[in-house]
Amino acid sequence: MASAAEQLAANLNFGVLTKATDLKKRIWFTLGALIVYRLGTWIPLPGVDPHVMADLFKQTGGGILGMFDMLAGGALSRMTIFALNIMPYISASIIMQLMTTVVPSLELVKKEGEAGRKKINQYTRYLTVLIAALQAYGIAVGVEGMTGSRGPAVMMDDMLLFRFTAVVSLVGGTLFLMWLGEQITARGIGQGTSLIIMAGIVAGLPGALSNTLELGRTGALPILVIILLLVMSILVIAFIVYMERAQRRLIVQYPKRQVGNKMYGGESSHLPLKVNVSGVIPPIFASSILLMPVTVAQFSAAGGPEWLTTFAAIMGRGQPLYLALYLALILFFAFFYTAVVFNPTDTAENLKKHGGFIPGIRPGKNTADYLDYVLTRLTVVGAAYLSALSVLPELLIAKWSVPFYFGGTSLLIVVTVTMDTVAQIQSHLLAHQYEGLIKKSRLRSKRG
Secondary structure, eight states: OHHHHHHHHHTOOHHHHHHOHHHHHHHHHHHHHHHHHHHHTTOBOTTBOHHHHHHHHHHHOOHHHHHHHHHTTTTTTTTBTTTTTTHHHHHHHHHHHHHHHHOHHHHHHHTTTHHHHHHHHHHHHHHHHHHHHHHHHHHHHHHHTOEETTEESBOOSOHHHHHHHHHHHHHHHHHHHHHHHHHHHHHSSSOHHHHHHHHHHHHHHHHHHHHHHHHHHHTSSOHHHHHHHHHHHHHHHHHHHHHHHOEEEEEEEOOEEEETTEEEEOOEEEEEEESOTTTTHHHHHHHHHHHHHHHHHHHHTTTSOHHHHHHHHHTSTTOHHHHHHHHHHHHHHHHHHHHHHOOHHHHHHHHHHTTOBOTTSOTTHHHHHHHHHHHHHHHHHHHHHHHHHHHHHHHHHHHHOOOGGGSHHHHHHHHHHHHHHHHHHHHHHHHHHHHHHHHHHHHHHHHO
């Protein structure tokens, strides 16, 4: 069966794609939704001068703000209605996942199946509104006191009105992106939230490449360094693909059993455990958690107290405290999200229920302990791999002022989301191919 599926997948071509009407609709819907998202990243907040904000962001856009602006597709530096992007929704999802493991009542709700999942999603939406409102208010307060070479960033005289319109616009933009991501997941192709983040990164790649080449033309960045960066980017992409595909396959044996005069079972299978189970989630979650305090601090440092200026300085690009917190959060979420996604006890019970066992390991608790042991070792490798990719752009920026787009985090997001989306497209094409074969076999049986 596996070889047949691989053969069908290998024979998929553009002709099959043109016949897959449902898949075409999904792809066009996804592209249309992403175009709408990109248009929204150019609509400025009411009362904000985008040119002043662009100048100011060049001075304060380092560190986590620069990374967040990359994830937001430049919406933060232009201070548009999508400046918060979809990060408040991601933060709310983090908090809800943490709470479902800590609060017993929420844990019971989660175990209710589809109904419980809908309740958790609704709670996540409510929490998204709260987080987005707090972040929007912090940004509004910080922006209203900023003044650049072209004048003040806010053109309104009534600051209370500006705060209200800014909060409503930013929260509305976040909720719209949350809804758009859900629509892409349900009616399009790929995971909506991840595709929105990837679209923001890809949109900034041409500008980042142009800026890098301009640095080389002016002599600010040696040509040899630019060549090394391009080669390194290709090697990092290959390394990401290798690590994302890497698996530890545990052999699972099923015993033979006799039913009447026939023998069933006795075959062996394998249980695949990915090296990086958490995927791109830890870097995104870590940057989302660090976003709110750093955003408020860096936007408010100019006219705020001295301690706020100091905090903004030590959380700047490449600073030890920022790197330490960022790495600590990545390590935490790598282990936490792996524990949420894969439960060794449940997997061991399912194997025992179906008669499967790992050779040399007793079913039940011993199997669960063994799975936990293997998964912990794999997660250590996966967390180290994510940490190295996340620190890489910070070192490049601190040394040569290279754009974030050539760092490991951005490449990790683009590569993993692309791989997942292509896998979904292939599964749709494969299903369509099977449907065609079934229809042909039915027509032949009728003729026969």
